[in-house]
Structure formats: C-alpha cells, structure tokens
Amino acid sequence: MQTLYFTLALFLLLNLVAGMWRVLRGPTAADRMLAAQLFGTTSVAVLLLLAQATDKAALRDVALVFALLAAVTAIAFVRRAWSDRETKRDAE
Amino acid sequence: MPSDLLSTVLLIAGGIFFLAGTLGLLRFPDVYTRLHALTKADNVGLGLVVAGLALQAESLATAGKLLLIWLLVLLAGASVAHLVAATARQRGIKLWKQ
Amino acid sequence: MIVCTVDRRQRLEFTPRESVFFHLRSGCLRAVLFALMWWILTDGAMDSWLVGTPVILFATVVSVVLLPPSSWSFLGVVQFVPFFLWRSLYGGVDVARRALHPRLPISPGLFDHRWRLPPGLPRVFMANIVSLLPGTLSAELGANCLQVHVLDERKNFLSELEKVEQRVAAMFDISLPPSRGGE
Known part of the structure; x- marks a missing residue:
C-alpha cells in the first residue's frame, strides 16, 4: 500500500502543476x-495520502x-483582490 | 486482504477523477465550464481518496476526521464555485457559446 | 419523540414555553454534535475532555445565539444523504466523461429556476448543493430565482431542480407551494 x-x-x-498552467x-x-479551488482539494488529498504513508x-x-483556510482565502480573494482594472479587461 | 484491494480501487478511481478535473480545467472553454469540472470532479476524487484511506484507518476517530475533512472541502468547494461564478457574472465575463 | 409528529403549522406559532423547549432540544442536539467533533479532532484522547467540556458548552451557547434553531426533519435528512451522494458521484462521472472525451461534448447555457423555497438557509443550502450535482452550477442567487449555469442546455433541468428543491424542503420540514410547471 x-x-x-x-x-x-x-x-x-x-496534476496540481498542470492545473497551475491554467491559473x-x-x-x-x-x-x-x-x-x-484547485489547491483546496488537491493539496488536502496529497496531505492525507502522506499522513497515511508516513x-x-x-x-x-x-x-x-x-x-478551512481554502474557503477563507478564496472568499477574501473574490471579495477583495479582484480589482476593477482587471474587470474592465475581462469584460472586453 | 479484501479491504486493501477495495482501498486500492477507490484510491486509483479517485486519482482518475483528479486527472479529469485537471483536464477539464485545461480544456474547457470558459471560466464557468472550468468551474464545473474542477468543483465536481475534484470533490468526487477527494471523496474516493478519503473512502479508500478511511478503510485503512487505525481508529474510528481517524476515519471520522477524514470524513470531516471531506465535508469541509465539499462545503468550501461549493461556496467558492458559486462565489466565483456569481462574481464573474456580475463583472460581465461572457459565457462561451457554441 | 412525540415532538417529531407535531404538525408543522402548529410548531411555527410558538407559545413561549414551546419556544424554550425547542431551543433546549436543538441545543442538546448541537452539544452532541460538537462533542462528536471534539472526539474526532482529539483522536479520542481521554484527558482532553477537561478542556473539551467547557469548549463544547460554550460553542453550543454561541451557536444557538448566532444561528437560531430552525425546523428540520430527521427523515428528510436521512433520505437526503444517499440521494446527494449518488447524484454528486454521477455529477463527477458526467463532467469527467465530458472532459476526457476527445470532442468535448458540451453546450453551456443559463437557466433560471424560480424559487419555491423560502429565503434564508434553505436557499443557500440548495444553491450549494446544485453546484455539486450533474451539469449544474449555481451562478446567481436572486430574490426570485436561482440562475444556474448548465453544461448541456439540451437536457431538462427543470424537473431535476424541482426534485432537488423538494428534497431540500423535506430536510428543512417545509411544504412547498405547488409547481408552476414549465416556465
């Protein structure tokens, strides 16, 4: 095992590294x-596997x-870090 | 041992879902469809990995902790997916149409 | 367990004593849940309960004050769990199949689902659940409707979402107004 x-x-x-390309x-x-989202799930799975293995x-x-942190950071990210300058570019 | 075999199957299946989630993230055309792939496939992947590990857990409390972690990630994943999608809609990011 | 069979309409109009009893009952239940969580987090260490007991009591009081108990049905929850597990597994399989398929078979669209659930926790709960079910992602939580992004707009999502709504309503012990059919 x-x-x-x-x-x-x-x-x-x-997988995480490949996903980073998109990010x-x-x-x-x-x-x-x-x-x-990507880090939230994948890193948790990796940690759980390592906990069992070692x-x-x-x-x-x-x-x-x-x-816990994944949820908090993501919410802070969406609410605060998404600047209006980027929004204008995104909408184009 | 039968539980080892079942764990192996669950873990490998979980890995396949993670792969599918990443492929979806890379291949899907817009942020909404990518969210679909990432949220659903990765949560199922983590669920299967957790199930496979729970079978190998040495105590009931450990299995419970694994389940708790999965539920937490599920809740976080669903909320974050909604939040990103809602904000993307508000900021006028267009849907990909065929 | 007579409480569980009380008609919901009666339970909504609390007389003060009933309300106290209702709070007490859900407080006890939450205390049990917090104790279970403590047991899990400490890996069942016996000496941790010295700290754990006050923490659990404090958490219970805070949770009852911050999130007042709402009605829910045990049977509804028990029926919801296998439904959700099965549908979310199918959701994962569905999206994995599309992502792995060489031609990427998707045709995304938006779909408005008119709310039948009352505002508050039931709606938020459903919006979260919808994102994990096959082909749907909740995009906007509006006052009158839930905007859902769907992966394949050729499918009939109306009946699917109404089924989910029915299940969520059963969990929260709410009776829904009749469906308005195809809108």
Whole structure:
C-alpha cells in the first residue's frame, strides 16, 4: 500500500502543476481564482495520502487546516483582490 | 486482504477523477465550464481518496476526521464555485457559446 | 419523540414555553454534535475532555445565539444523504466523461429556476448543493430565482431542480407551494 500512497501523491502533485498552467495563463481574473479551488482539494488529498504513508497523524490536522483556510482565502480573494482594472479587461 | 484491494480501487478511481478535473480545467472553454469540472470532479476524487484511506484507518476517530475533512472541502468547494461564478457574472465575463 | 409528529403549522406559532423547549432540544442536539467533533479532532484522547467540556458548552451557547434553531426533519435528512451522494458521484462521472472525451461534448447555457423555497438557509443550502450535482452550477442567487449555469442546455433541468428543491424542503420540514410547471 505504501508504494500506492506515494505514487498517487506524486501523481496528484503533477496534476496540481498542470492545473497551475491554467491559473498562470488566465486569461481572466476569474480563471486565476480557480487556483484556490484547485489547491483546496488537491493539496488536502496529497496531505492525507502522506499522513497515511508516513504514519504521521499530524499531517491530517494540517489537511484540516488547509481545508478551512481554502474557503477563507478564496472568499477574501473574490471579495477583495479582484480589482476593477482587471474587470474592465475581462469584460472586453 | 479484501479491504486493501477495495482501498486500492477507490484510491486509483479517485486519482482518475483528479486527472479529469485537471483536464477539464485545461480544456474547457470558459471560466464557468472550468468551474464545473474542477468543483465536481475534484470533490468526487477527494471523496474516493478519503473512502479508500478511511478503510485503512487505525481508529474510528481517524476515519471520522477524514470524513470531516471531506465535508469541509465539499462545503468550501461549493461556496467558492458559486462565489466565483456569481462574481464573474456580475463583472460581465461572457459565457462561451457554441 | 412525540415532538417529531407535531404538525408543522402548529410548531411555527410558538407559545413561549414551546419556544424554550425547542431551543433546549436543538441545543442538546448541537452539544452532541460538537462533542462528536471534539472526539474526532482529539483522536479520542481521554484527558482532553477537561478542556473539551467547557469548549463544547460554550460553542453550543454561541451557536444557538448566532444561528437560531430552525425546523428540520430527521427523515428528510436521512433520505437526503444517499440521494446527494449518488447524484454528486454521477455529477463527477458526467463532467469527467465530458472532459476526457476527445470532442468535448458540451453546450453551456443559463437557466433560471424560480424559487419555491423560502429565503434564508434553505436557499443557500440548495444553491450549494446544485453546484455539486450533474451539469449544474449555481451562478446567481436572486430574490426570485436561482440562475444556474448548465453544461448541456439540451437536457431538462427543470424537473431535476424541482426534485432537488423538494428534497431540500423535506430536510428543512417545509411544504412547498405547488409547481408552476414549465416556465
């Protein structure tokens, strides 16, 4: 099982990197917001797999905090960081 | 061991959903459709990974924690998807039409 | 458990004593839920309950004050869970199939769903649920309707959304006005 956990964790990490391409490329500000969504789920899955593989229960708590933070940061992001200048460009 | 086999199947299935979510993110034409892919596929992927890990958990409390984390991510994912979509609509980002 | 069979219309018009009882009942239930959460978070460590008990009591009081108890039905919740799990799994399969398909079979559109649920928690809950169900994403939570972005506008989402609304109403123990049919 150990091998599977590590392989899957690595695979998910690669997924995250591939998804980052979209986040960096945009084209709209909304596309960059998707980073929050992508990181929220994938990083939690990676942490949970590593917690099981390395037998470190504390990593599960890290995943829990990540899950909580993902929601808060995303909401702050959408409400505050989405500037009007970007909006004008997006609407075109 | 049967539970090991079931866990393996669940974990691999979860990985496939994550892959599909990322592919959707890269291939879909606008932010709304990308949100569909990311929200639904990744949440199902995480659900399957959590289910696979819960079968291997050494205590009931650990399995409960995994479930709690999944529910939290589910709630966060759904709220964030709605918030991004609603804000994108308000800011006039157009829908992709065929 | 006689309380559960009381007619909803009667329960809405609280006499003060009933209201106190109602608050007490939901307070107890929340305390049990918080205790369960504490047990999960501490991995069942016995010595943590010294801190845990006051925390749980405090959390219960705060939650009852900040989020006053609303009516809900146990049966509705029990029926909702398998429905949601199954439909959201299907939602994941559906979108995964489209994303992996070489020709990317989507034809997105917008769909307005006229609310039958009362404003507040039930609507927010449904808006969240809709984003996880097959082919739908809640885009705007309006006063009269929920604007839904759909992945495939050729499908009939009206009956699907009405079914979801019915389930959510059952959970919150609300009776919906009759459907207005195809609008």
